[in-house]
Amino acid sequence: MRFPLALTTKIAAYIVGNKLRGTKKFATVLQLEPLHTCNLTCTGCGRIREYSTSMKDVMPLEDCLGAARECNAPMVSICGGEPLIYPQIEALTNGLLEQGRIVYICTNAMFMRKKMREWMAKELINANREMRNDLEGKIGVLLARNLITEKDAADIRKGPKDANKPVMGPSKWMYWNVHLDGLERIHDLIVEREGVFKECILAIKMAKILGYQVATNTTVYKETDMDELEQMFDYLSDLGVDGHTITPGYDYDAAKKDMVARLNLQPENFFLTRDLTVEKFRRMEDWMNRYTFFGTPVYFEFLAGKRDLTCSAWAIPTRNIKGWKAPCYFMTDAVGTNGTGHYASYSELLENVDWDKYGVVDGVARDPRCENCMTHCGYEPTASLGLNAQPGDTWKTVRFNFGARPKPTGRGSETVAFNGVSSGNGHLTGKQAQAEAKAG
Ligand code: SF4
Numbered sequence: 206m207r208f209p210l211a212l213t214t215k216i217a218a219y220i221v222g223n224k225l226r227g228t229k230k231f232a233t234v235l236q237l238e239p240l241h242t243c244n245l246t247c248t249g250c251g252r253i254r255e256y257s258t259s260m261k262d263v264m265p266l267e268d269c270l271g272a273a274r275e276c277n278a279p280m281v282s283i284c285g286g287e288p289l290i291y292p293q294i295e296a297l298t299n300g301l302l303e304q305g306r307i308v309y310i311c312t313n314a315m316f317m318r319k320k321m322r323e324w325m326a327k328e329l330i331n332a333n334r335e336m337r338n339d340l341e342g343k344i345g346v347l348l349a350r351n352l353i354t355e356k357d358a359a360d361i362r363k364g365p366k367d368a369n370k371p372v373m374g375p376s377k378w379m380y381w382n383v384h385l386d387g388l389e390r391i392h393d394l395i396v397e398r399e400g401v402f403k404e405c406i407l408a409i410k411m412a413k414i415l416g417y418q419v420a421t422n423t424t425v426y427k428e429t430d431m432d433e434l435e436q437m438f439d440y441l442s443d444l445g446v447d448g449h450t451i452t453p454g455y456d457y458d459a460a461k462k463d464m465v466a467r468l469n470l471q472p473e474n475f476f477l478t479r480d481l482t483v484e485k486f487r488r489m490e491d492w493m494n495r496y497t498f499f500g501t502p503v504y505f506e507f508l509a510g511k512r513d514l515t516c517s518a519w520a521i522p523t524r525n526i527k528g529w530k531a532p533c534y535f536m537t538d539a540v541g542t543n544g545t546g547h548y549a550s551y552s553e554l555l556e557n558v559d560w561d562k563y564g565v566v567d568g569v570a571r572d573p574r575c576e577n578c579m580t581h582c583g584y585e586p587t588a589s590l591g592l593n594a595q596p597g598d599t600w601k602t603v604r605f606n607f608g609a610r611p612k613p614t615g616r617g618s619e620t621v622a623f624n625g626v627s628s629g630n631g632h633l634t635g636k637q638a639q640a641e642a643k644a645g
């Protein structure tokens with residue numbers, strides 16, 4: 206099967222249950238942002254700009270868990286900021302799993318190997334002889350493949366620094382969701398730091414050896430070379446990555462402002478318009494059969510310009526330090542509690558936002574800011590909930606979900622993937638480049 210049966214069944218049962226109860230609007234995925242602090246400054250990231258005044262604030266653990274209970278979405282995507290910086294990320298992940306949710310941790314991967322080493326250290330002291338042998342075997346493999354150092358192995362064998370601190374172990378309900386926007390040269394350029402791509406790949410390899418589930422998420426920009434992405438998906442499929450999400454990067458307000466103010470770049474040279482999105486995603490229908498993309502064939506047809514969908518941003522709500530963001534992940538309107546653009550509860554968000562004011566209908570943008578948006582957050586739920594259904598959609602989706610999982614393509618190449626700093630083709634980016642330019 207393309208996706209694990211237990212996951213597909215859980216999501217399907219939730220959607221059918223809501224439909225049978227006649228619930229018109231409900232959450233399918235909660236985008237939970239427990240903090241906006243990040244260790245990177247990626248080009249095109251609106252979060253580090255929009256929430257620059259609350260970068261140090263974090264949501265209390267109970268509020269995070271309460272938000273998931275409140276909207277009851279079967280899937281929670283923990284994002285941010287960088288969620289692995291959140292001080293209680295382990296307790297949050299475990300708490301959400303205990304609530305029976307499917308958890309995606311959207312990470313830039315820089316702290317993933319550390320978190321996995323912490324899990325191994327705790328696992329080892331609690332292990333019986335058989336498990337211990339198994340873990341020792343894995344330590345040997347990780348050492349042989351340079352995924353941990355001898356010092357890391359010694360630290361793991363010493364046991365956890367704090368035996369009471371929870372850890373994040375492999376689970377069929379949890380995915381590391383690694384941000385990857387291209388092969389080494391391009392990814393490092395976009396995240397404005399060399400070495401990040403390499404760390405992502407090391408973390409993915411380590412996670413697969415330890416039995417974690419791994420997904421990747423990719424945003425497509427104007428200059429994205431789709432042939433390069435194909436090479437990236439070939440490589441990732443050979444690494445055993447379990448699935449991918451992909452979405453077009455469009456010029457939403459906060460990202461545009463960051464680009465102009467911080468980098469002095471013109472947003473129109475970076476982000477996709479609607480027409481450019483369709484052009485870029487022309488081969489999506491071929492890709493969805495070749496690689497394991499998370500999503501529905503209907504959304505992929507929409508991206509490829511084969512059909513129209515309306516926006517259902519209410520189904521993928523965003524909860525952060527300020528509340529429930531209105532109307533969507535990308536835009537913040539002067540509504541909500543004290544006009545902050547955030548509501549105190551999901552039900553207030555659902556009731557108070559005039560959802561008919563947003564999206565693009567029959568080619569006409571109801572709000573000019575929505576004109577170029579064809580993102581996963583707005584349109585994937587429209588497809589998965591069958592809101593603009595056409596005859597045959599249900600069977601198409603069932604065939605897709607229950608169909609065979611695409612096999613690794615066998616075309617991945619380390620030499621092709623590491624085409625940046627590792628092969629002497631690096632570039633200096635971000636603050637360092639600015640400092641050198643000034644000095645020069
Ligand atoms: S895109 Fe993610 S990793 Fe990059 S700066 Fe924004 S929050 Fe951080």
Ligand code: SF4
Pocket residue numbers: 516517518532533534535536563564565574575578579580582583584
């Ligand atoms: S189309 Fe929907 S998801 Fe996109 S910006 Fe508009 S309201 Fe937000």
